[in-house]
Amino acid sequence: MKKILFLAVMGFFCLPAFAQIISTNKAQVSFYSKTPLEDIEAKSVTGNSVIDVKSGKIIFRLNNRSFDFPKKLMQEHFNENYMESDKYPTSEFKGTLSAPINLAKDGLTKMDVDGTLNVHGVTKPCKAKVDILVSKGIVTATSTFKIKIADHKIDIPTIVFKKIAEEIDVRVQATYSEKKS
Structure with a gap:
């Protein structure tokens, strides 16, 4: 599965051999x-992501069943009733950072990322702020944004409608390392 994801990501970028690619398979995604x-x-804690630091292109994919809930019943409802994880096993973001990442310069850079977010089989435009921290060539990206449940056609039964907010706060943190060719 990881090899297929890597090949798909590389195909998405269609990059020349000199491109500088960073990746992770341990990105953290939480929602509240x-x-x-x-x-x-x-x-x-198992999100997969690849960034071309020169072009700023980014792709991020997450297995919906990888979310861990404090209550197992919540996890079951999330996968079976709301996300329909058998039918829509992954969520994915494809986009572009507002500037290239300079691996040679340590420090924090605030950027925008603009792209599309596919959740529950529905793709919508998505813009967010992202903090890029470079330290000794290691990149950590952090972003917080909101997702409207209705935008992704996630049906909430009226009996539990008041238990679930219309907007979900999402936080992403990913530490990337360089891909060796």
């Missing part, structure tokens, strides 16, 4: 929904 009845949160 605050409601009057019950807060809902979950975390995954």
Whole structure:
């Protein structure tokens, strides 16, 4: 599966041999929904992502079943009723950073990322702020953004409608290392 993902990502970039690629398969993604009845949160630590530091192109893919919830019943409902993880096993972001990443210069750079987010089989435009921290050639990217459930046609039964917020807060943190050719 990882080899297929890597080949698909490389095909997406169609990059020449001199491109500088950084990647991770341990990106952390968490989401949080605050409601009057019950807060809902979950975390995954197995996101896959690749960035071409020169062009700023980025792709990020996550297995929907990789989210871990504090209550197993929440996890079951998430996968079976809301995300329909058997039908839509992954969520994916494809986009471009607003500037190239300079691996030779340590420090924090605030950027924008603009692209498309596919969740639950529905692709929508997505823009977010991202902090890029470079330290000794290692890149850590952090972003927080909101997703509207209705935008991705995730049906919430009326019986639990008040338990789930209309917007979900999403946080992504990924530490990238250079791909060796």
